[in-house]
Amino acid sequence: MTEIIDGDAVAQSIRDDLSTAIDQLDAEGVQPSLATVLMSDDPASETYVSMKQDDCAEVGIEAIDIDIDPDADAGELYDTIDDLNADENVDGILVQMPVPDHVSDREVLRAIDPEKDVDGFHPENVGRLVAGDARYKPCTPHGIQKLIESAGVDTEGKEAVVVGRSDIVGKPMANLFIQKAPGGNATTTVCHSRTEDLAAKTRAADILVAAAGVPEMIDGDMVQEGATVIDVGINRVDADNEKGYELVGDVEYESAKERAGAITPVPGGVGPMTRAMLLYNTVKAAGLQHDVAVDLP
Numbered sequence: 691m692t693e694i695i696d697g698d699a700v701a702q703s704i705r706d707d708l709s710t711a712i713d714q715l716d717a718e719g720v721q722p723s724l725a726t727v728l729m730s731d732d733p734a735s736e737t738y739v740s741m742k743q744d745d746c747a748e749v750g751i752e753a754i755d756i757d758i759d760p761d762a763d764a765g766e767l768y769d770t771i772d773d774l775n776a777d778e779n780v781d782g783i784l785v786q787m788p789v790p791d792h793v794s795d796r797e798v799l800r801a802i803d804p805e806k807d808v809d810g811f812h813p814e815n816v817g818r819l820v821a822g823d824a825r826y827k828p829c830t831p832h833g834i835q836k837l838i839e840s841a842g843v844d845t846e847g848k849e850a851v852v853v854g855r856s857d858i859v860g861k862p863m864a865n866l867f868i869q870k871a872p873g874g875n876a877t878t879t880v881c882h883s884r885t886e887d888l889a890a891k892t893r894a895a896d897i898l899v900a901a902a903g904v905p906e907m908i909d910g911d912m913v914q915e916g917a918t919v920i921d922v923g924i925n926r927v928d929a930d931n932e933k934g935y936e937l938v939g940d941v942e943y944e945s946a947k948e949r950a951g952a953i954t955p956v957p958g959g960v961g962p963m964t965r966a967m968l969l970y971n972t973v974k975a976a977g978l979q980h981d982v983a984v985d986l987p
């Protein structure tokens with residue numbers, strides 16, 4: 691019987707368990723805070739930011755909401771980041787991507803104080819992750835580690851295959867899998883658009899993470915019997931319903947479910963975990979910056 695990994699439930703338990711650390715901070719007079727900076731009028735980005743703010747409110751993190759006109763100079767965004775870096779009342783800073791074309795996303799990520807970089811994308815934090823001394827694990831791969839753990843799957847000695855090599859999902863996921871640490875110790879293969887015979891690679895996976903952004907590209911034939919399948923993809927495809935579209939993953943769920951030992955659905959799999967791990971990193975940031983020892987889940 692295939693286990694359907696319930697990302698909503700695991701994310702809820704992470705949020706519940708963060709209350710211990712939030713109480714420890716509270717006892718020292720600290721309320722964790724996250725500043726979200728939005729320089730876009732894209733409705734999807736606006737929705738993501740407002741969901742993150744709602745999540746903060748639910749667990750008792752202060753959400754500081756900053757909107758910058760997408761037509762403003764890049765300098766306005768950098769000045770805002772400088773102010774947030776200097777503000778002792780701000781523990782985490784998140785600039786919602788993508789930023790407008792006239793702003794360099796690379797420079798923006800470098801401008802954020804690494805101690806407040808709760809996305810974990812600053813080069814210092816990327817380097818620490820690779821070196822096995824992570825300060826903030828990027829939210830999506832960290833959430834995936836928690837999902838795999840929740841399914842009772844041990845990664846040690848397993849063949850892990852990651853489809854996708856982006857800086858936000860594929861690369862950090864592979865880096866976590868190869869760490870000599872719990873949730874790591876896997877023999878790891880990273881596939882991408884130039885990979886030859888992708889199906890042969892995915893069929894060898896005990897743990898398969900699909901993060902390509904291609905709707906339903908991995909079907910049941912590409913999945914090893916009993917594998918743990920983690921579907922990161924969120925793709926909008928046309929559908930004959932009221933909205934005119936539906937969300938599907940990178941995995942063809944119905945056929946993959948027939949072969950997988952455990953599988954995440956879309957929606958309700960990785961997505962809620964990404965949001966929960968942002969809260970986790972923000973609480974961790976508050977502990978680090980106010981020198982309060984916190985017990986994290």
Ligand code: NAP
Nearest residue numbers: 830854855856859882883901902903922923924960961964
């Ligand atoms: P991305 O930056 O577009 O990267 C996609 C990666 O997939 C690239 O490395 C690309 O290879 C590879 N790829 C594309 N087509 C492929 C193919 N046919 N065969 C093998 N590899 C292929 O995407 P991303 O930001 O990592 O996101 C991936 C998906 O996850 C998207 O659907 C995104 O919406 C979703 N996502 C979900 C969450 C969540 O919380 N659930 C979080 C982040 C992202 P090249 O490098 O060779 O181009």
